[in-house]
Amino acid sequence: MSEGLPTAFLLSIGSELLAGETVDTNAAFLGRKLRQLGIRLAEVRQLPDDRDVIAKAFVQAAIQADVVLATGGLGPTHDDLTREGLAYAVGEELVLDRELEADLRERFAAHGRMPESNLRQAMRVASAQVLANPIGSAPGWWVERGDGVIALMPGVPSEMRLMWEQEVAPRLATRVGRAPLAVRTVKTFGVGESAAAELLGEVLSAPPAGVEAGIYARDDGVHLRFSTAREASALDPLAARAAQLLGAQVWGADDDDLASVALVALGRSGAATVASWEADTGGALLAILAAGTATDGAARYVGGLLDAGGAASAPVADAVIQLSLLPQDAHGRSRVRLAVSGRPSLATDELRIHGSGPQRLRRAAFAALDRIRRIDAG
């Protein structure tokens, strides 16, 4: 289990997280970024805006991990209590930092007067170094305690990400970073999680010493992940063997996304531009295609129409993906019909899909893209 790596705890602070009003996307971002620095994220805790709960969590996390990160609760309002929580945990007073105050007043000068509540954002404990926030009013903190370190960042994702890249990551790399974990991912569609595990056998259940192997069911299929803190080259034969065992179900590796893989297949088949027209799928195909990354050789996605939006007004593109959800069958199973203009081999009257609710619609779109990327297979 990633032996010997430094560990991190993340405290995601904000009652809006626990009330379900905000999805904590910061946690996944920081999990990935920490791993790239060779630091293992050992636990995430979502906590309410409650000073005593926050203070206790800082104390516990600092005992258990080398690095404690916190996001959120640095705003100007009365329920932003991360500063107070950490001050209480480390037994220091909050004092006004005149330089921070001057920065804040200057930031607000362009918009008129600064609300007095923003002065809370110029308070810090004496042992905290300030982390700059070029795009928001909440500065971060960097607090070193013995061998450990605690960093506070804003909860707004764009501000957190910029502060991570410019301020936190460079300090961590210097202080506790080791060689980053090497990771290889193999991505499939069309095989279930347990069937894939059985096909993989010991490649998954008994990888070589120092290598971790995991299997995950996602909307875009089952993913295998191999990671190691040792030589990256140790992963190559494992990834290759996994791809061989899973055969035609493999559609990509590492950062590949299925939309781009399908657009590359259409590009190879001669289409320079692709549009979509979908019925009863809630725009799932359009949203996934629009989020695909630009890739060499891929057909360009130019947009999509929804439902009865219009046969008459379908965008002019070399290939138009037409996808419609069919009524459920007697067993409650869902199916979609797929056709791609000018590519008769991609006309089908039945792709079975799994799942329910909004996820079912995403899975319908991925099933279509998986069918399209296999176009060469006829």
Place this chain on the structure above:
Amino acid sequence: MSEGLPTAFLLSIGSELLAGETVDTNAAFLGRKLRQLGIRLAEVRQLPDDRDVIAKAFVQAAIQADVVLATGGLGPTHDDLTREGLAYAVGEELVLDRELEADLRERFAAHGRMPESNLRQAMRVASAQVLANPIGSAPGWWVERGDGVIALMPGVPSEMRLMWEQEVAPRLATRVGRAPLAVRTVKTFGVGESAAAELLGEVLSAPPAGVEAGIYARDDGVHLRFSTAREASALDPLAARAAQLLGAQVWGADDDDLASVALVALGRSGAATVASWEADTGGALLAILAAGTATDGAARYVGGLLDAGGAASAPVADAVIQLSLLPQDAHGRSRVRLAVSGRPSLATDELRIHGSGPQRLRRAAFAALDRIRRIDAG
């Protein structure tokens, strides 16, 4: 702080969460649903696939909360260890449930042979009642201990949601539910978080006894939330007063979404159908419009085109929203240009937007929708 409500802890289990490969959307869903049952989600912990860590977390959570929910780690593979963790925590053995085994074999009969690893999913402790999973192979568990209860659900969102609705929520409502929290939300765009807090004054900082007031900055603007475990009617004057203080910046309440509000404004202006055409915004406008909920009186969104996708092929719609991101100015500020065909009052060459990265593109789309919903204001 929501005095007297029963409390819940959620354990989100899976190393893929901590590695940043999966965003935990289950936590926000369960936070909202628990609140509707009058149960306060006090903490969420994301934990790795490690039996001892999981067992310890179950013990700690059961001490601190009336209800312990866990999602994930119920799959068939060797790293699915939630069953083992809970068995260890409660000091019971895992035994094969013959009835579950028969169900599983029947489920797989349609697809051929069941992989033997799936037998792990038929194991349970004697004190666990089985929670049915009609759309997946992982059954849930319901374990009562003294006054408390522990429920295990799958991590796949569609399976978790169905099991929640059909199995867990009805049991919880009977066992620990009280009157649900009443919640009123006021949604704004065009005013900052601290400026809004200052305008609101004591409405936000000193609400009446038994009412909680919170303020949150989101991509679609600043939201105010009032909640109470007492009479819902106590919130009406607060929400009305907040709306009055924030004036024209208020675009909606409660479950309203800005896309639908903008489409209603366009409907009122005479458009039955709306399309979009956006440049350099990564499809943000299209994704937000496609996800809007159908609303009475709203113009129908029929689809969108991206970038150079084509003036020539713009879908035929009564109104076409044209949005393009402009180069950043000397201060690094971002702006968008907005025009809506046939509505000269909606042509503008500058909407300023805040944030960076993908969030900036979403904020550009929301800024355009906010401008559109104000169409009546000229």
